[in-house]
Structure formats: C-alpha cells, structure tokens
Amino acid sequence: MSNSLIRVNNLKKSFGGLKAVDIDDLNFKSNxxxxxxxxxxxxxxxxxDLISGFQEEDNGEIFYKDKNITKSQPYKIARLGMVRTFQLTKVFDRMTVLENLMFAGSSISNDSLLQSIMKLSKQKKYEELLQEEAINVMKDLNIEQMSSSYARELSGGQKKLLELGRSIIKKPDVLLLDEPLAGVNPKLAEDLLEIIQNLSNQGITILMVEHNIEAVMKISERVVVLAEGALIADGAPQEVRENQKVIEAYLGTGDE
Ligand SMILES: Nc1ncnc2c1ncn2[C@@H]1O[C@H](COP(=O)(O)OP(=O)(O)OP(=O)(O)O)[C@@H](O)[C@H]1O
Ligand SMILES: [Mg+2]
Structure with a gap:
C-alpha cells in the first residue's frame, strides 16, 4: 500500500465554462x-463532492486505500470508511437527536460496525446496539440532554454538532468536514474544534474545509489552498499563511 490514503490525479470538473476544480496531483496521508x-x-x-462521489468528474481519477473509486457511488465510498458532512446540514428536522443518530448509524454503517451487528441475530439486539452507539456519540459531543429534542428545535450550532455526530456514528476512517464551524458561536466553535482534534487523535484522517483561519492555523498539520479550482499552496500552516500567492488570492477577491 502506498503512503497516501487518498490520491487525486488530473482531476477536472467544470460547470458551464467555469473550471470549478482543476488539480493535477494531490495526496492525503493517513492520520x-x-x-x-x-x-x-x-x-x-x-x-x-468529487472525492465522496456526489459529483462526477469530467476527467481524472481518485484513489482511496489504493482502490480506484472514481466512478463509485457515494454510499459505496461511505461504506469503505470515508464519510462527509455538508456545508448546509442535512439533519432530519422531524426526528429527535437520538433518532437522527440511530438512523445515520443504520443507513450506511461501515464494515466494522456492520460486523459487530452481524454477530447479533435479533432485531432487538440490533436496535439496542444502535441506541448504545448513539448514546456514546451524544456523550462524546456533550449533547445527551438533547436526546429527545427534535432537530428543528436545535440552534444552527447544535445542528452542526448533530451533523458531526451523524458522521461519527458511522465509525469513519476518513472524515470530510465542510465548514464545520460556519455559523457557530465562538464557545461552540471552540468545543467543535476540540472534538475534531480528539477525532484526529483517535486516528481518524480529517480533511476540513473551513473559512475560520485562526481555527485552521490552530489545529491543522497541513493546509492546502485552492483558488479558482487550482491548487496554489500546500504545506505547514505557518508556511502557507506567509505564502505570497495565498495572500494575493484572498486580497484579490476581497474575501476575508
Ligand atoms: N452544481 C453546480 N452548478 C453550477 N455551478 C456550480 C455548482 N457547484 C458549484 N458551482 C460553481 O463552481 C465553483 C466552485 O464552487 P464550490 O462550491 O466548490 O466553491 P467553495 O470553494 O466550496 O466556495 P464556498 O467557500 O463559498 O463554499 C463556483 O463558481 C460555483 O458557483
Ligand atoms: Mg463550499
């Protein structure tokens, strides 16, 4: 097995005439x-979207654990242990927090969770196990007190937590987090950062898209910078922060 867990080769995706992604070569290492x-x-x-199978590329290849997943469906990729969250949360408003978590755990389940479930034959046991997992996740996220609240009753930040919980219950090897801190109050953002750091310490490989630069600088081992679909910098946080191309990319758009 090669050193990289995820490998992207000559990856291109356009919308109309606009190049959304155009990356020659990008690798992500385990852990x-x-x-x-x-x-x-x-x-x-x-x-x-391309890595997790939610969009089809125009060109190029994506490998995960040395397996070519370029044409794989999202559910298959998730089953291989790669799980993502969405910029706009996809929690179910009409389900409680507990139900949201149990549903997420039952819907895809990567193989390690499935295997433990297979050993138990009765439906009741399966539900018990799922519930146990859901409770563990709530404990980890410190949202046990919200177990029977409907998702629609949660604040934006709490929904972000629940969305993260719905990924964690799948026991991922890789987590793709799309703006986990967006719209979250500073206190909760700090909690979320700590949770993400803990997940990383537990050995989960994390790719995080985030606009909160302070947070990025604080917890990242590596920072990859995109501008107009292309890779413009890749390195240690401090190195990237001082990169002239990066500074220009941000100033050029008036962003940040
Ligand atoms: N489904 C789509 N149809 C048409 N254009 C799209 C689609 N998805 C993305 N785009 C365009 O592709 C470009 C890249 O969008 P993308 O959402 O990947 O950017 P982003 O880096 O995630 O931005 P943000 O920080 O605002 O979330 C943008 O110009 C966007 O308008
Ligand atoms: Mg985005």
Missing part, C-alpha cells in the same frame, strides 16, 4: 489533519 482553504467559489466543496 493527518488537513485543512482546505480558499476564497468563496474556489472549488473546495466541489473537491469534496
């Missing part, structure tokens, strides 16, 4: 916490 930054419209979400 690394990488942030992907760049001005609005740089192609960050599209890159996630």
């Amino acid at each position: 690394e916490l990488t942030s992907i930054i760049g001005p609005n419209g740089a192609g960050k979400t599209t890159l996630f």
Whole structure:
C-alpha cells in the first residue's frame, strides 16, 4: 500500500465554462489533519463532492486505500470508511437527536460496525446496539440532554454538532468536514474544534474545509489552498499563511 490514503490525479470538473476544480496531483496521508482553504467559489466543496462521489468528474481519477473509486457511488465510498458532512446540514428536522443518530448509524454503517451487528441475530439486539452507539456519540459531543429534542428545535450550532455526530456514528476512517464551524458561536466553535482534534487523535484522517483561519492555523498539520479550482499552496500552516500567492488570492477577491 502506498503512503497516501487518498490520491487525486488530473482531476477536472467544470460547470458551464467555469473550471470549478482543476488539480493535477494531490495526496492525503493517513492520520493527518488537513485543512482546505480558499476564497468563496474556489472549488473546495466541489473537491469534496468529487472525492465522496456526489459529483462526477469530467476527467481524472481518485484513489482511496489504493482502490480506484472514481466512478463509485457515494454510499459505496461511505461504506469503505470515508464519510462527509455538508456545508448546509442535512439533519432530519422531524426526528429527535437520538433518532437522527440511530438512523445515520443504520443507513450506511461501515464494515466494522456492520460486523459487530452481524454477530447479533435479533432485531432487538440490533436496535439496542444502535441506541448504545448513539448514546456514546451524544456523550462524546456533550449533547445527551438533547436526546429527545427534535432537530428543528436545535440552534444552527447544535445542528452542526448533530451533523458531526451523524458522521461519527458511522465509525469513519476518513472524515470530510465542510465548514464545520460556519455559523457557530465562538464557545461552540471552540468545543467543535476540540472534538475534531480528539477525532484526529483517535486516528481518524480529517480533511476540513473551513473559512475560520485562526481555527485552521490552530489545529491543522497541513493546509492546502485552492483558488479558482487550482491548487496554489500546500504545506505547514505557518508556511502557507506567509505564502505570497495565498495572500494575493484572498486580497484579490476581497474575501476575508
Ligand atoms: N452544481 C453546480 N452548478 C453550477 N455551478 C456550480 C455548482 N457547484 C458549484 N458551482 C460553481 O463552481 C465553483 C466552485 O464552487 P464550490 O462550491 O466548490 O466553491 P467553495 O470553494 O466550496 O466556495 P464556498 O467557500 O463559498 O463554499 C463556483 O463558481 C460555483 O458557483
Ligand atoms: Mg463550499
């Protein structure tokens, strides 16, 4: 097995005449916490869409654990252990927090969770196990007190937490987080950062798209910068922060 967990080759995606993503070569290593930054419209979400199978590329290849996943469906990729969150949360408003988590755990389940479930034959046991997992996730996220609240009753920030919980319950090897801190109050943002850091410490590989540069600088081991679909910088946080191309990309758009 090669050193890289995710490998992107000559990846291109356009919308109309606009190049949303155009990346020659990009690798992500196991266990690394990488942030992907760049001005609005740089192609960050599209890159996630392509890697996780939610969009089909015009050109190029994507490998995960040395397996070519270029044409794989999102649910298959998730089952291989790569799980993503969305910039706009996709929690179910009419379900409680507990139900949202159990549903997420049952819908895809990567193989390690499935295997433990397979050993149990009765439906009741399966539900019990799912519920146990959901409670563990709520404990980790400190949202146990919201267990029976409907998702629609949660604040934007709490929905972000729940969205993260819905990914964690799938026991991912890789987490793709699209703006996990957006619209979250400073206190909750700090909590979320700590949770993300803990997940990374537990060995989960994390790719995080985030506009909060302070947060990015604080927890990232590596920062990748996109502008107009292309890779313009890639390196240690401090190095990237001082990169002239990066400074120009941000100033050029009036962003940040
Ligand atoms: N489904 C789509 N149809 C048409 N154009 C799209 C589509 N998705 C993205 N785009 C365009 O592709 C470009 C890249 O968009 P993308 O959402 O990947 O950027 P981003 O870096 O995630 O931006 P932001 O920081 O605002 O979330 C933008 O110009 C956007 O308008
Ligand atoms: Mg985006």
